[in-house]
Amino acid sequence: MLKIGHVLLLEDVNQKEGDTYKCKVVDLDADTIWIDLPKNMITERTKLLKTSTKLTAQVIIEENNLYLFHTEVLGKANKEIPMLCLHNPGKEEMKKIQRRQFVRIETAIDLSLSFPQSQLRFASISKNFSAGGCAVLLPDGILLKEKEVGEGIFVLPMQDGSFHYLQLPFVVKRIWKKDNLTFASVQFSDVEEYDERHITRFCFERQLAYKKKGLLKK
Template identity: 40%
Template structure:
């Protein structure tokens, strides 16, 4: 089901922090019996390419045209010069490819209004915008003088629009996984995971993600 032109999302452990994962986006440019050839992956956070030693292990994920998602483990085997410089990944056996649930993989770039409140202390709430969102959480911009910290329990008020239902909003509890300044833009980003979100709200977010994903595909944009 993996095809030339398919987008691959690659994930690997950060060597400087074993609890952090780095995510990359790439495309399949050639397929062989024993290898997958991809263009040089782009780091989703820095928007730059990284250097990987041979033997680097990735968790790979791809989505089919039918919106089914699959994941497998692959290893960097080497570098090749095709029409463009390419990396060569090991190709998994059929039994090593696993189908995964939608909520685990649909993360799209989306700019929508969000308000962030602390559940732990009296600090000023933040009204901002999201950068990306999935059924499991989101990332958003924070102002310079914010009072939020990593691991803090928070409440999110999120605005979104569905094609059939129109504008909506929901309330979601969560906690801050990471706060970091983007090296390229200089902006402060917060990654937030939903906690005990009601299933109807999670399904609404997943639906929103798939609708936006289809819109992006029509415009020729890539899924995040």
């Protein structure tokens, strides 16, 4: 399940406002995970975590599914590179994060929405985005109703420079205003597994990038 080369995001469970660290799996066996020295997501400085430090780890494996597991630092070693040794809890202790549990990211992506019943169609941007839905900025003159159903095309810009175009059905859950702007919260419905994997990857990449810039608070 976990493989050499996978990227881990680590957080100290005993620090409520602790930093997030990025590292890579360089070796592993049934009981241990060897990682390169973790880098602070904000400062990019390496961190030699102390032995017995308890951590939570996030990793994307198995076709872009996000998993979380608990581990702790067992020790350190200098082989080809300086490394830390973590406890390997095994596949049974890795919890798959369901898409509706995943973080909602404040981000503006291009989208186009259509509503068969009211025959409305318009292009706009999102205020935020998650695997469960998003908030959409409504252009002037666009009037929607709660519980109205529609379909949208959502453009996800990925970290590698590619774009994924998702065609997703949704239902309008709430209409609200902020700073003289009108937004609609929409909830995705009947999302295919293929699309769900791309959404998870997109949110994970944005979360990682925001933490690196110090823009994402816990």
